[in-house]
Amino acid sequence: MSSLPTTTKQYNVTGKGGFQDVKLTESAPIPKLGDHDVLVNWHYASLNYRDLIIPKGKYPFPTIPNVIPLSDAAGTVIATGPRVSSFQSGSRVLSQFNQSHQHGPITAADTMTGLGGSLDGVLRTFGVYPEWGLVRMPEGLTFREGATLSCAALTAWNGLMGLPGRECGAGDWVIVQGTGGVSLFALQLAKALRARVIATTSSDEKAKTLKSLGADFVINYRSDPKWGESAKKIITQHAPGTDGASHIIEVGGPNTMAQSLKAVKPEGVISVIGFLGGVKGEEQPSMLEALTSICTVRGVLVGSKEQFEDMVRLIEAVGIRPVIDEGGKEGKGKGWGMDDVRDAMQYMWDQKHLGKVVIRIDDKGGSKL
Numbered sequence: 001m002s003s004l005p006t007t008t009k010q011y012n013v014t015g016k017g018g019f020q021d022v023k024l025t026e027s028a029p030i031p032k033l034g035d036h037d038v039l040v041n042w043h044y045a046s047l048n049y050r051d052l053i054i055p056k057g058k059y060p061f062p063t064i065p066n067v068i069p070l071s072d073a074a075g076t077v078i079a080t081g082p083r084v085s086s087f088q089s090g091s092r093v094l095s096q097f098n099q100s101h102q103h104g105p106i107t108a109a110d111t112m113t114g115l116g117g118s119l120d121g122v123l124r125t126f127g128v129y130p131e132w133g134l135v136r137m138p139e140g141l142t143f144r145e146g147a148t149l150s151c152a153a154l155t156a157w158n159g160l161m162g163l164p165g166r167e168c169g170a171g172d173w174v175i176v177q178g179t180g181g182v183s184l185f186a187l188q189l190a191k192a193l194r195a196r197v198i199a200t201t202s203s204d205e206k207a208k209t210l211k212s213l214g215a216d217f218v219i220n221y222r223s224d225p226k227w228g229e230s231a232k233k234i235i236t237q238h239a240p241g242t243d244g245a246s247h248i249i250e251v252g253g254p255n256t257m258a259q260s261l262k263a264v265k266p267e268g269v270i271s272v273i274g275f276l277g278g279v280k281g282e283e284q285p286s287m288l289e290a291l292t293s294i295c296t297v298r299g300v301l302v303g304s305k306e307q308f309e310d311m312v313r314l315i316e317a318v319g320i321r322p323v324i325d326e327g328g329k330e331g332k333g334k335g336w337g338m339d340d341v342r343d344a345m346q347y348m349w350d351q352k353h354l355g356k357v358v359i360r361i362d363d364k365g366g367s368k369l
Helices: 049-053 149-161 181-192 204-212 227-238 254-263 288-292 305-318 338-349
Strands: 007-013 022-029 037-046 072-080 092-095 126-130 134-136 173-177 196-201 217-220 245-250 264-272 296-299 358-360
Touching: 022 338, 049 338, 072 149, 092 149, 134 305, 149 181, 149 245, 149 264, 149 305, 173 181, 173 227, 173 254, 181 196, 181 245, 181 305, 196 204, 196 227, 204 217, 217 227, 227 245, 227 254, 245 254, 254 264, 254 288, 338 358
Parallel strands: 173 196, 173 245, 196 217, 245 264, 264 296
Antiparallel strands: 007 022, 037 072, 037 126, 037 358, 072 092, 092 134
């Protein structure tokens, strides 16, 4: 045990003034392992929209002062406490977003265990976590790919599969919005579940990516602001007797919800994931429209460890490969390193990305990363 690292390189969010308050510490102490704790060497982490608005003071949920940011990472176990049974030295693991959300519906207490917000996150070379706060990484993925799964992929999976009796399956129609991480994972997962997918985007170039990932139809929401009505027409034309989408992955917020309500079928599910379009909207619908559309509007906060493990098995079975943005510092495609975190955040904030923005933390483990 004496050869284990005692310090870690890490970032902290020191204020709410913007990305300049995301600051690097070269050497911070690593806590001692408890009986059920695991010491992980993180190799890669990925950004979510949440990670951008926390240092801007716009995150609507509590965060601890000086929090270590980011929730999504992939790495290698290098030590375990004496009572750990799930992992051993050398295990390839992913972080679990809400550490205490193990199975079943999320509780209020679970929402206070989110990495990178209520608890210190993963933007550090080494971290100590309880064994129940980690998940086995899918076979066949690199650490770089695995680092994208903890929030975006699991949120998409929960949106499609998290409501008992209403799970996505063959014959369903799914609508995904845009080309962010959750939307791209929802597209890939829905296709793996044998659903048909309509995707929306703002550009013809991004439409090509959506089609390459299996989207059956793509609608440009800039040229067709009534995309929800158009999507419903597509569904009724190609699946007579089907009155709209079974599942809609709603990431835009109030500005897109009105069209989602136009597209959903009776007894369909709109899973509200985010608010990329802002929290206020010109067309903000009332809750009464869930009644007039005869649908379920459901808020989704990532998912449980049990759901994560189910998703890992599907990823392994069908060979899903996460979509990773290949940009880098100064747009030269060199990727983002630990010294480029603020640049990576700005790149994503400026919406220059397509897919997940990944940060290399510590890739000394070899070519399989």
